[in-house]
Amino acid sequence: MTNPSPSQEPVRVTFLGASRTVTGSKYLIEHKKSSFLIDAGLFQGGKELRLRNWAKFPVDVSQIGAVVLTHAHIDHTGYLPRLVNQGFRGPIYCTKATADLTRILLLDSAHLQEEEARYADRAGSSKHHPALPLYTTADAQRALELLTVIPRGAPTELLPGVRVKPVLAGHILGATSLGIEVGGRRLCFSGDIGRYGVPILPDPEGLEMGDLLVMESTYADRDHPHTDPEEELLRVVQDSLHRHGPVIFPAFALGRTQTILYCLAKLEREGRLEPLPVFVDSPMAADSSDVYRNNPSDFDAEMLDRIGERHNPLRTLRTKFCRTVEESKAINDVTGPRIIISASGMVTGGRILHHLRRWLPNPNATVVFVGFQGEGTRGAIIQSRAEDVKIFGEYVPIRAHIETLSSLSAHAGRSELLRWAKSGTGAPSRVKVVHGEPKQTELLAATLREELGWNASPAEHLETIEV
Numbered sequence: 001m002t003n004p005s006p007s008q009e010p011v012r013v014t015f016l017g018a019s020r021t022v023t024g025s026k027y028l029i030e031h032k033k034s035s036f037l038i039d040a041g042l043f044q045g046g047k048e049l050r051l052r053n054w055a056k057f058p059v060d061v062s063q064i065g066a067v068v069l070t071h072a073h074i075d076h077t078g079y080l081p082r083l084v085n086q087g088f089r090g091p092i093y094c095t096k097a098t099a100d101l102t103r104i105l106l107l108d109s110a111h112l113q114e115e116e117a118r119y120a121d122r123a124g125s126s127k128h129h130p131a132l133p134l135y136t137t138a139d140a141q142r143a144l145e146l147l148t149v150i151p152r153g154a155p156t157e158l159l160p161g162v163r164v165k166p167v168l169a170g171h172i173l174g175a176t177s178l179g180i181e182v183g184g185r186r187l188c189f190s191g192d193i194g195r196y197g198v199p200i201l202p203d204p205e206g207l208e209m210g211d212l213l214v215m216e217s218t219y220a221d222r223d224h225p226h227t228d229p230e231e232e233l234l235r236v237v238q239d240s241l242h243r244h245g246p247v248i249f250p251a252f253a254l255g256r257t258q259t260i261l262y263c264l265a266k267l268e269r270e271g272r273l274e275p276l277p278v279f280v281d282s283p284m285a286a287d288s289s290d291v292y293r294n295n296p297s298d299f300d301a302e303m304l305d306r307i308g309e310r311h312n313p314l315r316t317l318r319t320k321f322c323r324t325v326e327e328s329k330a331i332n333d334v335t336g337p338r339i340i341i342s343a344s345g346m347v348t349g350g351r352i353l354h355h356l357r358r359w360l361p362n363p364n365a366t367v368v369f370v371g372f373q374g375e376g377t378r379g380a381i382i383q384s385r386a387e388d389v390k391i392f393g394e395y396v397p398i399r400a401h402i403e404t405l406s407s408l409s410a411h412a413g414r415s416e417l418l419r420w421a422k423s424g425t426g427a428p429s430r431v432k433v434v435h436g437e438p439k440q441t442e443l444l445a446a447t448l449r450e451e452l453g454w455n456a457s458p459a460e461h462l463e464t465i466e467v
């Protein structure tokens, strides 16, 4: 696309989140009188970041015409109810699988906010009485009513003169990268980029580049090992068997949980792993697995073959989905080798806290991380094998065996990020790097400058650029 003539009104892009951090993805695009958001994610991690969720939105929310979601993860959607309780009433566009998954994740997020407020009330740690949740289930439900499904691979008009074309990003079911045409410019948003050649999902697709590329950098500093994820999983599970303790996966209910189940089921089917009891202790993981089954058009060929063979590729012989609290508590009565998969993936909340409070002090237990751990999260503290970690107000000693399986990551590693950048058509006139800790953000910007000759720099929090 050619550069706009100087007489044209500029397109303004403001980075409202995920700038030098991995959460809170939110980009405001303004052109003349129209404005819309790409993603509306929650900040997660340390207190300083979480406080940003409470700040008043920097522009009049009722003037925002629409939101487009790249994918369903809470750090990309979890701010939607807050947007609605500040007056947003426009459509929220996304793919079908993202809409299905967002319904599950937002209600869960609202529930966690309400629980946190009740906890603060009991602990007397809030200055409000009763303590206020960031948003309520009713706010989440109002946001969900605004979800509007758009097709992949074809442009849709979002607002008058604004068109978006989502393409598959591989990261989780329904995840997309976005190509946007607004005010004669072409803007590209990578969203979270997945991996090449992984189970369940097809490879990420490239975009037709234009005036601006906003690109994620979560793993810009490292390549995932080339090891086969199934081999790695097999080693860790078999290694744990002689300790007779449980293998506990803190895993995102959506995405990682299904990948772990897929790999375990495959190992069992091939006779390489004895069928062990697998407890998926998260109602959300159970619901997400249902959504996976209902969206086969987003699967890769191998996954479709498995379904054709009448297997449910997303459960092992002895998988038990624990939806109720009673089912969750009953896991405590089980002895012998067993696998527990529970959320949240960064140990910021959810049922995983109960399992880890019980098992972290026990050297016979194995805790396996399979996803990115944001700075300051409990997950990062445990992963670094600190002496102890605070759970429910108590310091719990860390004596369990700690493992990290990076081959199961949902995020592209360094070379995959570069491969994705090069897979698009043309070169972007300008690149802003987002969705990474400061070191990763700077590294990707430097790599894009040096290896591709692109005009790339890190995005700063609340920075506005004109395109």
Ligand SMILES: [Zn+2]
Binding pocket: 071, 073, 171, 192
């Ligand atoms: Zn994500």
